[in-house]
Amino acid sequence: MKPFLEVKNLSVSFQTEDGVVRATDDVSFSVNLGETLAIVGESGSGKSVSSMAIMGLHNPKRTEIHGEIFLNLESGSVEINSAEEEVIRKLRGNQMAMIFQDPMSSLHPYYTINNQISEAWLLHNKGDKKAARARTLEMLDLVGIPDPHKRIDEYPHQFSGGMRQRVMIAMALVNNPKLLIADEPTTALDVTVQAEILALIQDMQKEFNTAVLLITHDMGVVAEVADRINVMYAGRLVEQGAVDDVFYRPAHPYTVGLLGSIPRVDEFHGKRLKTINGQPPSLISLPQGCAFRERCEFASHVPGNLCATTRPESTLKADNHQSRCHLNLAEVSAISAQRSAN
Amino acid sequence: MLKYVSKRLAYTLLLLFLLTIVVYVIFGFLPVDPAKISCGVHCNPIAVAGNRHRLGLDVPLYEQWWRFFLGIFVGRNYGEGAAAFHCPAPALGYSFPNNECVTSVIAHAFPYTLSLAIGAFILWFVSGVSLGVLAARFRGTWIDKITTAFVLIGGSMPIFILGLLIYIGAFMLHWIDPIAQGVWISPWSNPIGFVKNFIFAWVSLALAFSAIYTRLTRSNVIETSSEDFIRTARAKGVTPRRILIKHNLRTSLAPLITNAGLDFGGLLGGAIITENIFQLPGLGEVSLKAVLQDFDLPLIVGTTLFAATFIILFNLLVDIAYAYLDPRVRIK
Numbered sequence: 284m285k286p287f288l289e290v291k292n293l294s295v296s297f298q299t300e301d302g303v304v305r306a307t308d309d310v311s312f313s314v315n316l317g318e319t320l321a322i323v324g325e326s327g328s329g330k331s332v333s334s335m336a337i338m339g340l341h342n343p344k345r346t347e348i349h350g351e352i353f354l355n356l357e358s359g360s361v362e363i364n365s366a367e368e369e370v371i372r373k374l375r376g377n378q379m380a381m382i383f384q385d386p387m388s389s390l391h392p393y394y395t396i397n398n399q400i401s402e403a404w405l406l407h408n409k410g411d412k413k414a415a416r417a418r419t420l421e422m423l424d425l426v427g428i429p430d431p432h433k434r435i436d437e438y439p440h441q442f443s444g445g446m447r448q449r450v451m452i453a454m455a456l457v458n459n460p461k462l463l464i465a466d467e468p469t470t471a472l473d474v475t476v477q478a479e480i481l482a483l484i485q486d487m488q489k490e491f492n493t494a495v496l497l498i499t500h501d502m503g504v505v506a507e508v509a510d511r512i513n514v515m516y517a518g519r520l521v522e523q524g525a526v527d528d529v530f531y532r533p534a535h536p537y538t539v540g541l542l543g544s545i546p547r548v549d550e551f552h553g554k555r556l557k558t559i560n561g562q563p564p565s566l567i568s569l570p571q572g573c574a575f576r577e578r579c580e581f582a583s584h585v586p587g588n589l590c591a592t593t594r595p596e597s598t599l600k601a602d603n604h605q606s607r608c609h610l611n612l613a614e615v616s617a618i619s620a621q622r623s624a625n
Numbered sequence: 626m627l628k629y630v631s632k633r634l635a636y637t638l639l640l641l642f643l644l645t646i647v648v649y650v651i652f653g654f655l656p657v658d659p660a661k662i663s664c665g666v667h668c669n670p671i672a673v674a675g676n677r678h679r680l681g682l683d684v685p686l687y688e689q690w691w692r693f694f695l696g697i698f699v700g701r702n703y704g705e706g707a708a709a710f711h712c713p714a715p716a717l718g719y720s721f722p723n724n725e726c727v728t729s730v731i732a733h734a735f736p737y738t739l740s741l742a743i744g745a746f747i748l749w750f751v752s753g754v755s756l757g758v759l760a761a762r763f764r765g766t767w768i769d770k771i772t773t774a775f776v777l778i779g780g781s782m783p784i785f786i787l788g789l790l791i792y793i794g795a796f797m798l799h800w801i802d803p804i805a806q807g808v809w810i811s812p813w814s815n816p817i818g819f820v821k822n823f824i825f826a827w828v829s830l831a832l833a834f835s836a837i838y839t840r841l842t843r844s845n846v847i848e849t850s851s852e853d854f855i856r857t858a859r860a861k862g863v864t865p866r867r868i869l870i871k872h873n874l875r876t877s878l879a880p881l882i883t884n885a886g887l888d889f890g891g892l893l894g895g896a897i898i899t900e901n902i903f904q905l906p907g908l909g910e911v912s913l914k915a916v917l918q919d920f921d922l923p924l925i926v927g928t929t930l931f932a933a934t935f936i937i938l939f940n941l942l943v944d945i946a947y948a949y950l951d952p953r954v955r956i957k
Contacts, residue, residue, distance in 0.1 A: 406862050438953070
């Protein structure tokens with residue numbers, strides 16, 4: 284069976300006053316139904332830009348999008364990048380839905396919860412407001428809003444941050460979408476609430492067999508909920524693989540750096556956390572060769588001047604484990620083992 | 626909501642009460658003596674003293690204010706014996722130059738001012754908001770540029786130039802009859818004649834005001850369209866038209882209510898320049914004549930209070946409208 288979402292060679296660029304920003308370059312991945320794929324990277328690495336392209340939410344006047352985005356629906360495949368706006372609009376909120384980082388500002392302050400969730404249902408279903416309200420109530424109950432009969436007629440500002448994110452999830456899932464894109468869904472929430480929201484997303488995924496695309500910069504979140512992980516750097520996917528493979532045998536120096544910057548409870552105290560030196564390059568003028576070269580502590584192990592002259596292609600380093608590095612998996616493992624021993 | 630409104634209403638009444646004191650005290654200290662002015666050419670100290678007594682100016686200022694304040698509720702008598710006359714409540718004083726109670730002077734002038742304000746307001750609000758929405762939707766195109774030019778011209782041209790140009794233009798084309806101007810035509814019995822009487826004044830005022838509304842609407846709509854909740858609506862699959870009307874405009878127009886309320890409330894006190902150009906004997910004209918020609922203090926006090934009342938009243942209406950539009954204001 285085909286994966287529900289297939290992204291092939293996606294490149295998104297914006298025209299700005301300073302020049303062309305290449306927000307993503309040659310990004311390919313896929314997500315199956317019932318599976319969670321996490322896209323991880325720093326701010327500006329192209330995570331959100333990719334998700335907006337999948338939803339078809341970029342302004343066509345200011346954005347240039349190359350590549351293909353397939354939604355493999357039961358009724359046939361749709362390619363988002365070449366489809367009519369009206370076709371994509373009918374898929375949005377219906378076959379694919381999205382929740383955002385800030386539940387404070389993502390809900391309309393002037394309308395009740397019932398109004399906003401009902402609207403999402405009424406847009407894609409035949410039925411009256413009464414039916415929409417019943418469905419809204421059902422969803423609020425499902426996402427764990429206490430006392431939904433009372434709260435359904437309240438306004439967003441009467442809800443706490445965590446409760447608002449639950450409302451957003453209820454709204455996103457009201458039409459049983461096949462794909463849920465969660466763009467940093469827990470970043471704006473308290474730590475205690477974060478775990479609840481992640482658990483809720485997982486429960487909902489089991490309930491509806493949804494494909495989940497989780498965008499985050501938090502490796503802890505990834506470890507908790509994702510099946511597979513895509514690591515993004517400067518608009519490109521630098522490593523792709525199953526979560527366990529990537530966490531225990533990272534194949535790209537950037538991933539090694541990311542993992543090294545997380546505090547771990549099972550390691551002894553007194554050890555300093557590592558940081559990755561330097562800044563990501565400007566997306567307007569990417570350097571020739573590897574974009575991570577200038578920050579890479581492994582570059583000296585690459586023979587010759589390869590990192591500066593040749594951009595590494597994404598190659599298979601092990602089963603279902605790809606990375607964009609001139610070093611192979613064994614070399615990266617050996618060097619990082621040697622480094623942590625020192 | 627009811628609690629909020631009644632609290633605001635109580636504040637409004639208190640403010641109006643204080644306003645009568647302030648206005649009365651300010652005009653009480655002016656170096657003008659209404660008793661002398663109303664005395665005429667053959668004046669002598671006895672006549673002035675008589676006038677002063679009849680006008681009630683021979684008692685201390687606080688006593689004058691108290692009689693004035695009482696008069697608003699119970700009416701007021703002036704003079705004694707055969708020369709006595711009565712102004713029924715709400716009495717705001719007696720205008721000697723007009724030989725009329727201030728209240729009835731205002732009552733005669735107000736229909737002109739009200740008609741002018743309502744017509745102009747509808748024109749400028751509808752045109753300003755529509756142009757602003759158009760400019761925002763077609764940002765950067767020739768539509769946007771034309772509305773920007775309109776905003777610049779309308780916004781930078783003072784009403785006494787704009788109004789005069791329109792008046793002269795309409796006069797030369799024989800669309801306006803200076804003799805018929807200023808005669809009250811009831812909108813109920815002769816709607817066409819009524820519109821003909823006011824249309825050029827409406828357009829002049831509307832042009833001056835709508836520029837601001839166009840600019841505000843445009844910038845608010847553009848600002849709102851980058852809000853997160855608009856992105857949410859798009860992600861839900863809401864149509865662009867519905868996003869504009871339901872999700873964007875309600876948020877974008879809420880701040881305009883403040884401008885609209887205050888501008889309209891202000892106009893109800895009289896549009897001095899416009900009324901003057903188009904020879905409409907409204908409150909603006911009455912106030913102008915009272916100040917420049919007659920030194921008619923009671924009338925000035927009356928029109929000032931009347932105008933200020935509208936401004937305070939519309940402030941209250943704006944707050945209520947805001948609470949109605951934005952639930953965050955409504956629910957505490």
